[in-house]
Amino acid sequence: MAFSDLIPWSRERNRAPARREADENPMVTLQRDLNRVFEDFWARFDSPFGDNLAAGPRTNISETDEAMLVSVDLPGLDDKDIEVNVTDDMLTIRGEREEKSNEGDFTSQSRRSFHRMIPVPPGVDPEKAEAEFKRGVLTVTLPKTEEAKSRVKRIDVKSE
Secondary structure (H helix, E strand, O other): OOHHHHOHHHOOOOOOOOOOOOOOOHHHHHHHHHHHHHHHHHHHHHOOOOOOOOOOOOEEEEEOOOEEEEEEEOOOOOHHHEEEEEOOOEEEEEEEEEEEEEEOOEEEEEEEEEEEEEEOOOOEOHHHOEEEEEOOEEEEEEEEOHHHHHOOOOOOOOOO
16 A cells, blocks of 8 residues: 555546535635634724624733833723722723613613733732823823833844
8 A cells, every 4th residue: 555545635636626616615615714703803803892892992002111001992981980900910901881871761771891801021010000091091000110120121233
């Protein structure tokens, strides 16, 4: 027995391939399904706090020499609707928005909430963390410890 006999598609090398409709071809079906998965995944990020809260609000995480900064877009919320907690290794931001509408004898009420957990790197001092909410944007500042600041070494980038 030759090694090529073990490969299923090599056995039919001399045969003309059967014509299949595009819908019957498993590779076309697989490609279509994968495209749908990725489109659905990225569609979650198009709506930061509206129809699909599964993705959570838009969040920007950055770092300076002095602190870690987390900005979260929370349109339509008040500061009393937001809860921010920090531990040695995790920043947790929760929020809830309640909407009511009255039309004649009909009252509609809905509640939307989110919960976002962001890992905090070593060298951040959670005791000095601050949060500010202004114009629908929550900004959390997590200052670095003096030890972490002293360990930062800038490296010059050289070009040829």
